[in-house]
């Protein structure tokens with residue numbers, strides 16, 4: 255039996271909403287029935303393009319309206335309060351990444367959703383892209399041997415202020431914006447790290463540029479990661495997984511989108527050139543919305559649920575502690591079930 259489409263509302267006429275997530279909701283066969291914005295004209299414009307029936311000038315009015323799910327693409331510092339309000343009104347919530355500004359906030363959000371019996375997910379869309387299934391398959395198949403090192407970059411040149419990413423009080427900075435993807439990918443492949451060392455360069459009052467070392471314990475010995483993220487560097491986005499016998503290179507790991515079928519590169523021997531493994535083009539935002547709807551209707555747990563976001567926030571918290579202490583900061587270091 256086909257499940258009823260979800261009826262969505264969105265808080266804010268955000269760039270990512272209009273560019274990617276609202277079109278993905280429609281492509282998934284769901285409905286966007288309401289938008290709320292501080293700027294009614296902008297919201298009406300978007301509503302007319304996407305056929306959204308209701309426009310609110312109050313986020314709370316949208317939350318209180320007749321909807322199944324709320325998508326929250328607000329500045330990072332507003333994820334906690336608006337998620338709690340939407341959950342309290344009995345709505346399922348898809349909230350943008352990073353879910354929160356710390357593990358305590360993420361725990362409160364996860365527990366509130368659990369207590370209210372609604373689905374909460376962090377919109378870490380890349381995890382739904384089929385090319386990452388291939389990445390995980392290559393690792394599981396043993397083509398790389400035992401994992402040893404991960405290396406990731408996510409850098410780009412952000413226009414000078416104003417932008418929510420340059421606003422400290424809105425939860426800006428490169429760690430939350432792009433570094434969070436790199437930490438997310440490491441955790442997905444290896445599990446939770448045991449310790450973290452981070453550095454940053456402050457620009458306009460936020461970490462405009464940063465890097466981080468992570469260490470993981472695995473049954474086959476320690477695994478390390480080296481990550482760089484920036485608002486003031488050339489566009490560079492790459493992830494490498496280096497094992498005891500082979501390595502895998504993933505170009506454009508996080509934002510491969512419609513029409514982009516970008517291969518991953520497997521290097522199994524120093525005597526042979528790397529081999530391209532083709533990966534399919536897909537819209538990871540649509541895949542994410544489909545998985546969210548399935549979960550709401552009783553389907554499988556999401557790979558970006560509140561618990562995963564909470565664990566991810568613990569790593570970002572440790573990175574921030576390291577920025578203060580200048581030293582390695584320890585974590586629990588739980589291995590993923592598959593590592």
Ligand SMILES: NC(=O)c1ccc[n+]([C@@H]2O[C@H](COP(=O)([O-])OP(=O)(O)OC[C@H]3O[C@@H](n4cnc5c(N)ncnc54)[C@H](OP(=O)(O)O)[C@@H]3O)[C@@H](O)[C@H]2O)c1
Pocket residue numbers: 265266267268269270271290291292293296297327328329330332350351352377378379418424431
């Ligand atoms: N998953 C992804 O691929 C992806 C990509 C980009 C960004 N993101 C995440 O999505 C969120 C939004 O990013 P964005 O690039 O779309 O930002 P954006 O275009 O600046 O949108 C943020 C929206 O928040 C609302 N807002 C409420 N209070 C605000 C305030 N004090 N200052 C500024 N805006 C305020 C505004 O909507 P109204 O004025 O209409 O009310 C604004 O349109 C962030 O959490 C970011 O990390 C995710």
